[in-house]
Amino acid sequence: MSKTHLGHRARKRFGQNFLHDQNIIEQIVDVINPQPGENLVEIGPGLAALTEPVADRSGHLNVIEIDRDLADRLESHPFLAPKLNVTRGDAMKIDFNQFTTSEKPLRVFGNLPYNISTPLIFHLLKYTASISDMHFMLQKEVVDRLAAEPGSKTYGRISVAVQQACRVTPVVNVPAGAFNPPPKVESAVVRLEPYAQSPYPVTDREQLHALCLQAFNQRRKTIRNNLKGLLSEAQLTELDIDPGARPETLSVADYCAMANYLSEQSNVRND
Structure with a gap:
């Protein structure tokens, strides 16, 4: 050797x-x-x-x-x-x-x-x-x-x-x-x-990565504050996500649910 x-x-x-x-x-x-x-x-x-x-x-x-x-x-x-x-x-x-x-x-x-x-x-x-x-x-x-x-x-x-x-x-x-x-x-x-098939399917990974970048930008703030302008309190609640939660308490599945919701919304707007 x-x-x-x-x-x-x-x-x-x-x-x-x-x-x-x-x-x-x-x-x-x-x-x-x-x-x-x-x-x-x-x-x-x-x-x-x-x-x-x-x-x-x-x-x-x-x-x-x-x-x-x-x-x-x-x-x-x-x-x-x-x-x-x-x-x-x-x-x-x-x-x-x-x-x-x-x-x-x-x-x-x-x-x-x-x-x-x-x-x-x-x-x-x-x-x-x-x-x-x-x-x-x-x-x-x-x-x-x-x-x-x-x-x-x-x-x-x-x-x-x-x-x-x-x-x-x-x-x-x-x-x-x-x-x-x-x-x-x-x-x-x-x-x-x-994964051949992820346990957390996501429509658009770029959307997920952009969402996480914004969500974790200020870890001490709530998810409601960090995602202001992206998801409203009502939309978070609709996705079973506590608007008062800190970003690091949400699961991978939660982030995928938010990203998929945003992808869906943008498809609706583009149709």
Whole structure:
């Protein structure tokens, strides 16, 4: 197994922290459990800490790398290069449909830079119809937010958006010392499995995301105040939602009910 941070300095602008603890790396690869012939996509392979063992097990994978030096290294790597299809670019701007094939759903994984993890997850939610699962290493507090239950301090708009679309399972805790340089925060790996049919069906996910953005904008205020101009007190009551409730006390189903109601209203107006 080649040790890779040979001569590459972690770049702050890309939020790079490189994983080097072999024991943690093996735990993560076991959790991903890559199989030969699967359609795997890694976001931000960096120094190939996960790329190498995943490629060893799967035989081939797609990787997306924004850092030109790292992309060059991967493309000229003596034994990894033949197993990789390297896409250079920003994962936030990439159309993940380009990796899909009709018979093989995508399996996406990566040690995500902390500075882009939330918008990147929102970006990937557009492609859940083509994805069977996603495994991401994130700041532990982000994993806590993804898995948070209504009523907790960590529950917010990303909890609702992700839980509407995916089953969320935290799978591995990763100490700061497993990285070089060590980040100032704990990390964790989360598994997101898109539902074939969500228990919380929603007509328009963009509507749901916009609604949650407004609802959670001021957490201390009531849902009546935060959604003023969008839903009246009477409409909230009609949906069995207490207008005096705080945003973090409402369930994923409540937010989906409000979003579906708004979609219906806009269809009525447009007809």
